[in-house]
Amino acid sequence: MTLKELSKLLGVSISTVSKSLNNSPEISETTKQKVLNAAKEFNYRPNYLAKSLKARETKTIGVIIPDVLNYFFVKVLVGIEFEARKQGYKVVTCISSEKLSTEIENIKLLTNGSVDGIIISLSRETQTEKNYNHLFFALNSKIPIVQFDRVSHEINCDKVLCDDYNASQKATEYLINNGCKSLSLALVNMDLSVVKLRAKGFWDTLQKSNFINSNPVLTIDNIVNSEEQIVAYLRDYKPDAIFCVDELLSVKIVKVANKLNIKIPKQLKIIGFSNGQLSEEYYPSISSIDLHAKKIGEESISQLISNIKGANVNSNKIIVVPASLVHRSSTNL
Amino acid sequence: MTLKELSKLLGVSISTVSKSLNNSPEISETTKQKVLNAAKEFNYRPNYLAKSLKARETKTIGVIIPDVLNYFFVKVLVGIEFEARKQGYKVVTCISSEKLSTEIENIKLLTNGSVDGIIISLSRETQTEKNYNHLFFALNSKIPIVQFDRVSHEINCDKVLCDDYNASQKATEYLINNGCKSLSLALVNMDLSVVKLRAKGFWDTLQKSNFINSNPVLTIDNIVNSEEQIVAYLRDYKPDAIFCVDELLSVKIVKVANKLNIKIPKQLKIIGFSNGQLSEEYYPSISSIDLHAKKIGEESISQLISNIKGANVNSNKIIVVPASLVHRSSTNL
DNA sequence: CTGTTAGCGCATTCAT
DNA sequence: ATGAATGCGCTAACAG
Numbered sequence A, B: 001m002t003l004k005e006l007s008k009l010l011g012v013s014i015s016t017v018s019k020s021l022n023n024s025p026e027i028s029e030t031t032k033q034k035v036l037n038a039a040k041e042f043n044y045r046p047n048y049l050a051k052s053l054k055a056r057e058t059k060t061i062g063v064i065i066p067d068v069l070n071y072f073f074v075k076v077l078v079g080i081e082f083e084a085r086k087q088g089y090k091v092v093t094c095i096s097s098e099k100l101s102t103e104i105e106n107i108k109l110l111t112n113g114s115v116d117g118i119i120i121s122l123s124r125e126t127q128t129e130k131n132y133n134h135l136f137f138a139l140n141s142k143i144p145i146v147q148f149d150r151v152s153h154e155i156n157c158d159k160v161l162c163d164d165y166n167a168s169q170k171a172t173e174y175l176i177n178n179g180c181k182s183l184s185l186a187l188v189n190m191d192l193s194v195v196k197l198r199a200k201g202f203w204d205t206l207q208k209s210n211f212i213n214s215n216p217v218l219t220i221d222n223i224v225n226s227e228e229q230i231v232a233y234l235r236d237y238k239p240d241a242i243f244c245v246d247e248l249l250s251v252k253i254v255k256v257a258n259k260l261n262i263k264i265p266k267q268l269k270i271i272g273f274s275n276g277q278l279s280e281e282y283y284p285s286i287s288s289i290d291l292h293a294k295k296i297g298e299e300s301i302s303q304l305i306s307n308i309k310g311a312n313v314n315s316n317k318i319i320v321v322p323a324s325l326v327h328r329s330s331t332n333l
Numbered sequence C: 001c002t003g004t005t006a007g008c009g010c011a012t013t014c015a016t
Numbered sequence D: 001a002t003g004a005a006t007g008c009g010c011t012a013a014c015a016g
Helices: A003-010 A014-021 A029-041 A048-055 A071-086 A100-110 A124-129 A133-140 A164-177 A193-208 A227-237 A247-259 A277-281 A293-309 B003-010 B014-021 B029-041 B048-055 B071-086 B100-110 B124-129 B133-140 B164-177 B193-208 B227-237 B247-259 B277-281 B293-309
Strands: A060-065 A090-095 A117-120 A145-148 A158-162 A183-188 A218-220 A241-244 A269-273 A287-290 A318-321 A324-326 B060-065 B090-095 B117-120 B145-148 B158-162 B183-188 B218-220 B241-244 B269-273 B287-290 B318-321 B324-326
Touching: A003 A014, A003 A029, A014 A029, A048 B048, A060 A071, A060 A100, A060 A293, A071 A090, A071 A293, A071 B090, A090 A100, A090 B071, A090 B090, A100 A117, A100 A124, A100 A133, A117 A293, A133 A145, A145 A293, A158 A164, A158 A293, A164 A183, A164 A193, A164 A241, A164 A269, A164 A287, A164 A324, A183 A193, A183 A247, A218 A227, A227 A247, A241 A247, A247 A269, A247 A277, A247 B277, A277 B247, A277 B277, A293 A318, B003 B014, B003 B029, B014 B029, B060 B071, B060 B100, B060 B293, B071 B090, B071 B293, B090 B100, B100 B117, B100 B124, B100 B133, B117 B293, B133 B145, B145 B293, B158 B164, B158 B293, B164 B183, B164 B193, B164 B241, B164 B269, B164 B287, B164 B324, B183 B193, B183 B247, B218 B227, B227 B247, B241 B247, B247 B269, B247 B277, B293 B318
Parallel strands: A060 A090, A060 A117, A117 A145, A145 A158, A158 A318, A183 A218, A183 A241, A241 A269, A269 A287, B060 B090, B060 B117, B117 B145, B145 B158, B158 B318, B183 B218, B183 B241, B241 B269, B269 B287
Antiparallel strands: A287 A324, B287 B324
């Protein structure tokens, strides 16, 4: 059912129908009612493509995330979806699978007129290789972009960031203030911007507290086969507290501690990141820094839509979403 | 950069440019090359909306899932995305949040010409209230639909199902054959079609094995506050094996067993469902039925695309994807 | 108050 | 081998 068919049925012109349906003041109430009734009766639905083509906007935004099996990113996505829908936008999701090449493909797909704007968190490979040409291209095509979490400051666009640095400081302070003497930092994915920030928060706090003798860093290359490495580390250094820059890493450490019968939190306190289902449901449950992922998604989309409406491609704001430390059994007695 | 602009630049007609870019045999090699070069130089990208409007297809498919924080659904989504992209389709995801009203909204949004077909797993509320008018409406509008996992057989369309029934039988048989004498079934979300199937698989196997004295069913209404209920159940009935129809439920039970110092798997064996990250990373790790979610996604999209291409809205096939039992510490000594 | 017309970007039929 | 003309469904400026 199209405007044309409807107009034929009613014996009026196409534009009369169109204007009636858009409640234009040019049209008399009587014809409006007639049209509205017919539209309902024949179940008329305006064609979305034609509307978009005409209006030069798609009311769709593209989201590119590195990994859809990661609780944090999915939660951000939920925030984006939720707020976008509320503001009358649809969302197309692309998964870069942590690969630069896929990310480039995704950008190509999205910049052919399918979306009004893009929200992206960079893939690991993109952050390692520092190749941002695809993003510069999109910006040159006047498509507004908002980055979140994994961002590059070389790209001029709005950024929504977690407060990784301050949260790490807070967590580290907590461990120090609660009598931990043998502190460790556990790292994985060191090439990520956020991981660097988290590590810096840890080190800076140690320095500020004149805490000199921390243990060597537990550095994990491949989280899948990390357990033996963790076993060795716990035996060698016997830390009484570990700050982990990653949720899964904190889980692996708790798991190993369970196996080795190390008492948590009495002998070993642990704080992780992201506060996903694993941290919550694990036994013992794991203290974690909650990044407020949904909020990050909502901020990102709000900022993007505001830029779209203002035709603003040059905005270079930075929004920092506060994080909070959630205490669970791995730090509470 | 549009065809029009390009044609002006080259001093040829729009249709010549269009045909050249589509490699039409009507155009001479020389002009083709000229056009192709110019297109590349000025970074011409065909407008997706205009193409879709003209071709009367969007190369986009809509997916409606009840919950995006559920590992199973996300994995299905990954399968869909992966295969869709391979076949040149985009994916728009909608989240019904287990609500009928949202599902209806989603369908409305998708049936206004934005997508060529729909993949859906019904929300809990839809399955409870058995109200499928929105889906009948979509089918009447000639939009092909494929259902997966949570389906209704009252709706005439292709369905991709997990092999819940057989998998449950397999799991139950395993528990019986490995000497369990005090068997329990743990239920949650009883209104879901898949849960009913899983329970039936359990009961039928007991009957087949002449296993008369199973314990009363552990029935959880609200998984969030389930721990006290589980504590009481374990104390009262002291089962030596529990078959859980849900992943999170199996986790809760293992957690409680840990607290009560019940030895797993020695005193209590547990098998759960869905085989997500929780089952894999938990301590002790939890045996689980792997539903091969990604495969389900791939099958769904393949079937849908085949129906789209064949303009087939009346297909009523049922595809069953086999499931497998993954043994972990909760059943292995 | 209603209708005619043009155009969004593209593909395609039909002339030339 | 190339181009003019038409239309996909819609909106809106303009004319009546």
